[in-house]
Amino acid sequence: MKQSIRFAIVILFSLASLTSCSKTEKEPAQKKMGIHDTTDWQIEPSFRFDVFCFLNALTGDSYYLTYYQDEYDKFRPKLTPVAQEALANLKRKIKDENQGIISAFLTLYFSATEDRTLDDMLKTLDNSGTMRKNLKQTPYYSEDSWQLYESVRGDLKTIFQFLKDIQFESYWKETILPQVEQKIASIEKELPGYNVIKEQESLLGFALPSNQITVYMLYYSQPHGIKITGTRFLTDVAWPFEIVLRNAVHEMMHPPYDLPNDAELKDALSLLKEDEFLMDKVLNHNPAFGYNSFEGFIEEDCVQALEQIINEKFGIEREAHQRWKESDDGMHVFAVALYTLMKEEDYNQQGELFRDFLIRMIRTDRLSPGKTKGIYDAFYSTWITQEE
Known part of the structure; x- marks a missing residue:
């Protein structure tokens, strides 16, 4: 099992950000307000979300067969020519042509419905007005x-x-659901011991829409942890409790700012496009990892830095140097730089909005173009010295 979890939904948010630029810009929607004191955990299985995640492997995509070769081999002989063509079209349109992730895209869209069964989803496909x-x-x-x-x-x-x-659907209920329910039973009593929402809001500087986190435990979601609408996310039975909890810490903080409606933040972030070290990672990483736009890449790295600080407080972290050296071929260099500055400032003792902190770091030259590599190199030179 890979320890590096791909947090996929940021790709979709970045696409929304890019296409929202033509709208009239408003003041950022996220404002300082009182944080929640508690976290209300809900954990349950979901057939519909597992279906969408299964489609990654059912297309025959080798990236997902690493995790689901046996399942693919079981269903491949049943594929009709018409179904094979439809699956090939799905992969071509979402992944190959748009650098998206099938499961992330479809679970997000259908999370805006109340669908539960294949019949429900077919009805939505006939009339998608409510979803839209x-x-x-x-x-x-x-x-x-x-x-x-x-x-x-x-x-x-x-x-x-x-x-x-x-x-x-019958196969899933008879074969998959019992495994999912067993996993839920093994971790649901531990979750209430972690007040995740309070820590997230403390670092973000604003209140989330709810103090409830709904975890959908799936069988086919590897290697992705996926944020959907609301304070909900998808995780996988294959992962130990610590990774499920890290998923929760991470996913609820997407997005950490309101970029489509924040002209000041857009202007500040645009300066980072002049950072050659950073842009090399943005433009030249493996597209299968996701984060294939500048906006999506930066958002993901912001959330990773925030998440690392919370994970350390809970004692569930991966060691930071090792994490960012190994995760996604070491592409998350902006997370390293931001995390370093946050630790130096003992963030968030000032109670800032995270977007204010980010703008301040860029505008005061601490994170201006050209600074990322120096911070990154210093971060890892310390690690090498300690290991020696």
């Missing part, structure tokens, strides 16, 4: 993303009908 209306109330909607969804509706109908024909 609900998505428009979130930070994740964009016209470009919606057009991508429209382009795969026909393929999804074919795939869902195929899954109905082979009675996949």
Whole structure:
């Protein structure tokens, strides 16, 4: 099992950010306010979200067969030519042409519905008006993303009908659900001991929409932890408790600012495009990892830095140097720089909005273009000395 979890949903948010630039910009929606004192944990299985995650492997994508080769081999002989074509179209349109992640894209969109079964999802595909209306109330909607969804509706109908024909829902209930329920039973008593929401709000500087975290425990979500609408995320039965908890710490902080409506933050972040060391990682990392836009890359690294600080407080962290050297081929250099500055400042003792801290670091030259590499090199020179 890989210890590096791909936090996928940021890709979709960055697409929404890019396509929202033509809108009239407003004041950032996130404002300082009283934080919650408690975290209310809910954990449950989800057939619909597991279906969307299963599609990653069912396309035959070698990246996912690392985790689900046996499952793919079990269902491949049942694939009809029509279903194979629809799956190939789905992968081509979402992953190959748009650098997206099938499971992340579809779980996000269908999290804006009340669907539970394949029949429910087929009805939504016939009439997606409610889904669209609900998505428009979130930070994740964009016209470009919606057009991508429209382009795969026909393929999804074919795939869902195929899954109905082979009675996949019955297979999931009989074979997969018991494993999911066993995993839930093994960790649900431990979760209330971690007041995650309070720590997240303390670092973000603003209150989240709710103090409830809903964890959907899945079987087919590897290697991704996925944020969906609301204070909800997807995790996997294969991961130990510490990784599930890290998922919760991480995912609830997406997005850590309101970029589409924040002109000042956009201007500050745009300066970072002049940082050659950073941009080399943005432009040249393995696209299968996700974060394939500048905005998505920066958001992910911001959340990783925030998450690391909370994980250390809870005692569930991976050692920071090792984490960022190994995770996603070492691409998260901005997370290293930001984490270093946050530790130096004992962040967030001033009670800042995180976006204010980020702008201050860039504007006061501590994180201006050209500074990332120096901070990164100093961070790892210390680690090497300690190891020796």
